[in-house]
Amino acid sequence: MSFIYNIGIHIARFGLKCASLFNEKIKKGVIGRQNTFKVLENRLNANDKTLWFHCASLGEYEQGLPVFKELRKQYKAHKIVLSFFSPSGYEIRKNSPIADVIVYLPLDSNSHAKRFVNTVNPELTIFVKYDIWPNFLNELKRRNLRAILISAAFRENQSYFKFYGAELRRALCSFEHIFTQNEVSKTLLQSINYNEVTVSGDTRFDRVFSQLELDNSLSFIENFKGNKLCLVAGSTWPEDENLLINYINSCDHNNVKFIIAPHNIKTLQINNIQEKLNTKSVLYSKKDETQLNNASVFIIDTIGILSKVYSYADIAYVGGAMGYTGLHNTLEPAVFAIPIIIGPNHEKFPEAKAMIDINGMFSVSNQKDFNTILNELIQNKEKRMSSGKNNGDYIRKNKGAVIQILDYLRI
Structure with a gap:
């Protein structure tokens, strides 16, 4: 399964390059990913303590923002790396003050995962809701680096809970803890013998409630x-x-x-x-x-x-x-x-x-x-x-x- 998944990633890379010739949004993502390692290596050094926050797109960023803000306060000596997969997240929040370095997440190949984690070396990684990338997560676990998933929401028809979902289940087990939005998600995780779960609810409620405190x-x-x-x-x-x-x-x-x-x-x-x-x-x-x-x-x-x-x-x-x-x-x-x-x-x-x-x-x-x-x-x-x-x-x-x-x- 791992071999098939990695072949799929390389096919996806070729497909995105072709599609970028006809789609401006995809083109931004392709170009942005080409610059990711250059940006990281220019902005980080081996002595930096770091946190890594990953969001698929803008919605997940808004969902994770209340947690990001509190960790920004608590970890003042750390550099925060924020990654997006989608241009609709990156392009709108590429200057967010919540992070020191903001990049596109490279495609999930073995070589990209090793280079990214080696460069960032995060003390703590937080993924928001979904966008589960097996090679990145397995690399974090291999190096004994902490990772949690917040505001997760699962459905029974997802690959994690099917006979062919072994690779994705393994990726989920790379998280030391998963915070779910509801009891259904917790029950589904327990059905695949993942028990480090807390039903915390959806951080979006905290995010929107904080709007009342603003002008x-x-x-x-x-x-x-x-x-x-x-x-x-x-x-x-x-x-x-x-x-x-x-x-x-x-x-x-x-x-x-x-x-x-x-x-x-x-x-x-x-x-x-x-x-x-x-x-x-x-x-x-x-x-x-x-x-x-x-x-x-x-x-x-x-x-x-x-x-x-x-x-x-x-x-x-x-x-x-x-x-x-x-x-x-x-x-x-x-x-x-x-x-x-x-x-x-x-x-x-x-x-x-x-x-x-x-x-x-x-x-x-x-x-x-x-x-x-x-x-x-x-x-x-x-x-x-x-x-x-x-x-x-x-x-x-x-x-x-x-x-x-x-x-x-x-x-």
């Missing part, structure tokens, strides 16, 4: 919103935007303002949204050139401010589940105790099911459903407030994973 004020949003109700639609895709545009074009704008933060902020997509709206809209990039309070729709054509924008919402819509791209982060708006509307394709997101069950979140399948629930939330203040409170309470009840992880690391 979330945005004067331009205050100017736009005024004293009206506000729907914030975050991380939307075209299928989400069609629902929103149809509703906006058919409704009375006297009492409600709309903020749309598209996932795709390329000019063509932003122009397409504006052209379909039959009411006045304003772009974030043009906010200083217009009278904000005269517009009904504010379009966020930038990244990095959605968490703060949600603090101004009375109702949120979170994109990704109307199609099949994957539901985006619903915990970000939930922490501000507001009701949330999503699409129907949310089966892989347990937090969505939980908030639906407590009547804090509402799943819609079509325009009629969307219009009905949105009108109800706009018109019925009691329902709007109680639904939002349910979401806020849900976040508070589920935070605390970070404390359990840090307590373990202090043992």
